[in-house]
Amino acid sequence: xxxxxxxxxxxxxxxxxxxxxxxxxxxxxxxxxxxxxxxxxxxxxxxxxxxxxxxxxxxxxxxxxxxxxxxxxxxxxxxxxxxxxxxxxxxxxxxxxxxxxxxxxxxxxxxxxxxxxxxxxxxxxxxxxxxxxxxxxxxxxxxxxxxxxxxxxxxxxxxxxxxxxxxxxxxxxxxxxxxxxxxxxxxxxxxxxxxxxxxxxxxxxxxxxxxxxxxxxxxxxxxxxxxxxxxxxxxxxxxxxxxxxxxxxxxxxxxxxxxxxxxxxxxxxxxxxxxxxxxxxxxxxxxxxxxxxxxxxxxxxxxxxxxxxxxxxxxxxxxxxxxxxxxxxxxxxxxxxxxxxxxxxxxxxxxxxxxxxxxxxxxxxxxxxx
Amino acid sequence: xxxxxxxxxxxxxxxxxxxxxxxxxxxxxxxxxxxxxxxxxxxxxxxxxxxxxxxxxxxxxxxxxxxxxxxxxxxxxxxxxxxxxxxxxxxxxxxxxxxxxxxxxxxxxxxxxxxxxxxxxxxxxxxxxxxxxxxxxxxxxxxxxxxxxxxxxxxxxxxxxxxxxxxxxxxxxxxxxxxxxxxxxxxxxxxxxxxxxxxxxxxxxxxxxxxxxxxxxxxxxxxxxxxxxxxxxxxxxxxxxxxxxxxxxxxxxxxxxxxxxxxxxxxxxxxxxxxxxxxxxx
Numbered sequence: 001x002x003x004x005x006x007x008x009x010x011x012x013x014x015x016x017x018x019x020x021x022x023x024x025x026x027x028x029x030x031x032x033x034x035x036x037x038x039x040x041x042x043x044x045x046x047x048x049x050x051x052x053x054x055x056x057x058x059x060x061x062x063x064x065x066x067x068x069x070x071x072x073x074x075x076x077x078x079x080x081x082x083x084x085x086x087x088x089x090x091x092x093x094x095x096x097x098x099x100x101x102x103x104x105x106x107x108x109x110x111x112x113x114x115x116x117x118x119x120x121x122x123x124x125x126x127x128x129x130x131x132x133x134x135x136x137x138x139x140x141x142x143x144x145x146x147x148x149x150x151x152x153x154x155x156x157x158x159x160x161x162x163x164x165x166x167x168x169x170x171x172x173x174x175x176x177x178x179x180x181x182x183x184x185x186x187x188x189x190x191x192x193x194x195x196x197x198x199x200x201x202x203x204x205x206x207x208x209x210x211x212x213x214x215x216x217x218x219x220x221x222x223x224x225x226x227x228x229x230x231x232x233x234x235x236x237x238x239x240x241x242x243x244x245x246x247x248x249x250x251x252x253x254x255x256x257x258x259x260x261x262x263x264x265x266x267x268x269x270x271x272x273x274x275x276x277x278x279x280x281x282x283x284x285x286x287x288x289x290x291x292x293x294x295x296x297x298x299x300x301x302x303x304x305x306x307x308x309x310x311x312x313x314x315x316x317x318x319x320x321x322x323x324x325x326x327x328x329x330x331x332x333x334x335x336x337x338x339x340x341x342x343x344x345x346x347x348x349x350x351x352x353x354x355x356x357x358x359x360x361x362x363x364x365x366x367x368x369x370x
Numbered sequence: 371x372x373x374x375x376x377x378x379x380x381x382x383x384x385x386x387x388x389x390x391x392x393x394x395x396x397x398x399x400x401x402x403x404x405x406x407x408x409x410x411x412x413x414x415x416x417x418x419x420x421x422x423x424x425x426x427x428x429x430x431x432x433x434x435x436x437x438x439x440x441x442x443x444x445x446x447x448x449x450x451x452x453x454x455x456x457x458x459x460x461x462x463x464x465x466x467x468x469x470x471x472x473x474x475x476x477x478x479x480x481x482x483x484x485x486x487x488x489x490x491x492x493x494x495x496x497x498x499x500x501x502x503x504x505x506x507x508x509x510x511x512x513x514x515x516x517x518x519x520x521x522x523x524x525x526x527x528x529x530x531x532x533x534x535x536x537x538x539x540x541x542x543x544x545x546x547x548x549x550x551x552x553x554x555x556x557x558x559x560x561x562x563x564x565x566x567x568x569x570x571x572x573x574x575x576x577x578x579x580x581x582x583x584x585x586x587x588x589x590x591x592x593x594x595x596x597x598x599x600x601x602x603x604x605x606x607x608x609x610x611x612x613x614x615x616x617x618x619x620x621x622x623x624x625x626x627x628x629x630x631x632x633x634x635x636x637x638x639x640x641x642x643x644x645x646x647x648x649x650x651x652x
Binding site (some may be wrong): 237369 | 404519
């Protein structure tokens with residue numbers, strides 16, 4: 001994808017620029033450099049923080065974890081706030097020493113976060129030392145219910161069987177099946193569906209997942225970046241896509257705006273869905289760590305978080321914010337999972353290097369179809 | 371004083387070719403590790419010289435990388451051959467056009483460069499996708515029911531490659547064909563050769579050096595191409611560029627990624643040397 005190219009060139013540039021003194025340091029106290037996913041904040045929140053604190057926010061966006069990880073891995077990114085996803089990027093950055101341990105004394109609103117969700121994050125960050133939860137979601141199937149019903153009337157609409165059973169995939173192939181191109185997101189989900197440990201490094205387990213994927217490979221039209229899946233979903237090009245919950249919701253909103261009769265729904269697999277968290281973190285060499293702590297504390301206010309969720313339609317972890325979220329958003333189980341749905345989620349941990357490569361290889365064989 | 375003009379290219383080579391290459395070489399024999407950046411250089415004052423040959427060894431041991439190189443060479447070779455096949459009649463046509471129209475035609479060859487590379491490749495996505503122009507047209511005409519899977523295929527990839535690299539073939543072919551002494555063709559015709567014989571025995575051999583140059587000018591950059599296979603190609607087209615990306619970003623193994631870059635350079639040195647010798651002969 002374009003963004004991969006961009007990521008690569010940014011990395012190269014960052015690598016070269018790493019040794020130069022950073023110009024932002026001089027006026028660090030008055031500005032805060034925020035690096036977040038694109039379309040992932042409430043613009044009013046930024047304005048309000050600037051007004052209250054007198055700190056000017058320089059807001060920059062990325063649209064892939066690779067871009068973010070590449071920049072932070074090269075060092076001296078110049079950012080004060082970054083929003084990596086719990087696995088693999090946040091965990092790897094924390095382990096690599098690229099993040100600053102948070103000073104909870106400067107984040108009085110820390111306690112607003114749901115302890116149960118914080119506990120889930122601990123598989124990536126033991127002790128919750130490096131990050132506060134920004135927003136979260138699951139991995140599952142974006143579907144066009146009407147088309148799926150028409151082509152496979154007996155297929156379950158709440159299970160990964162819809163995609164992973166070859167007889168279902170075969171019937172749905174004609175109207176388009178897509179899988180996001182991300183070994184680390186898809187393989188755990190498939191392992192879980194196959195009844196294995198979703199975090200397994202065992203080659204036998206991995207082979208089971210690979211064979212299950214290869215069995216449906218002939219029916220898969222595209223294995224591509226989640227962002228391209230979102231676009232194509234909104235255009236009605238796929239009937240079933242394994243992707244992030246938030247992307248399915250965004251595709252749904254876009255398809256409704258386009259008014260071309262494309263209706264999209266999200267299926268959280270009953271076999272268990274991978275839970276992911278986008279974390280608010282501070283790079284170890286952030287020019288303005290004081291301001292960064294203040295910003296995290298600001299974002300964890302219930303009314304601020306509610307505004308963000310209303311805007312971007314991802315759930316947040318601030319319990320007191322939920323009543324302030326618009327009713328249609330808060331009551332949509334595809335956005336806010338019910339407690340029963342949350343109970344059927346799992347998280348994964350960073351894989352050792354050898355297992356990561358084995359995942360990559362397995363994934364390549366799936367992509368190549370052999 | 372006479373050496374000063376040489377200083378600029380020498381500095382350029384040092385700063386923009388030799389130095390980056392040295393960095394990549396050093397990375398290729400570094401130890402991967404958790405850290406910022408995620409590797410440990412092979413030399414430090416504390417530990418001395420500790421090269422890590424595993425990344426380069428991995429490329430030899432694991433046939434996964436070998437097949438990536440083979441695929442890259444196949445795609446680059448196919449692209450160069452197609453560009454040659456299309457570029458030759460184009461270049462010939464331009465040389466045979468009236469002198470007034472020639473600059474116009476040459477400009478038409480260069481016109482695609484006026485737009486950015488990515489929008490041009492992105493345009494192919496729009497044309498080939500399931501809801502794109504071609505499928506829309508075919509469906510509108512009622513010739514097909516389900517969209518043809520055009521995007522993410524070998525065909526789409528080669529379309530994009532030829533589109534992007536064709537000017538690199540046409541220009542050297544044009545240069546060599548326009549230098550061609552037309553009186554030789556006339557002489558052959560006067561001696562009774564038919565147009566096809568003239569073309570095969572006179573025009574083609576005289577244009578051969580230009581054709582080799584055209585082939586290599588397309589082949590060399592095409593072998594390292596990343597964007598076009600990524601945006602248009604099928605998922606199984608795991609060319610060196612994509613494998614390198616995976617090592618760098620997914621496995622976060624910068625040394626192996628650097629080793630791949632070094633290996634690609636070594637693989638391409640042979641055709642580059644060939645090109646240089648050819649240039650020297652001309």
